[in-house]
Amino acid sequence: MNTLLSRITVNPRQCGGRPCIRGMRIRVADVLDLIGNGLSHAEILDEMPDLEADDIKAAVAYARQRVDHPVLAAA
Numbered sequence: 001m002n003t004l005l006s007r008i009t010v011n012p013r014q015c016g017g018r019p020c021i022r023g024m025r026i027r028v029a030d031v032l033d034l035i036g037n038g039l040s041h042a043e044i045l046d047e048m049p050d051l052e053a054d055d056i057k058a059a060v061a062y063a064r065q066r067v068d069h070p071v072l073a074a075a
Contacts, residue, residue, distance in 0.1 A: 007058040
């Protein structure tokens with residue numbers, strides 16, 4: 001998992017500090033949008049030839065990690 005997540009970079013001077021893939025200007029959100037719109041991994045790789053299969057897996061793993069946090073409810 002750490003190897004995949006190392007593909008995600010955050011640079012305040014790039015893409016407004018949003019998480020990107022391997023320092024490129026391809027945001028994690030862009031990859032997730034394509035998945036959400038029903039594109040297969042193969043179609044995404046055709047659409048964005050600079051991506052690698054593990055980049056797509058990394059984007060999903062990053063998103064999963066970001067939403068998997070405890071929520072504290074007020075008592």
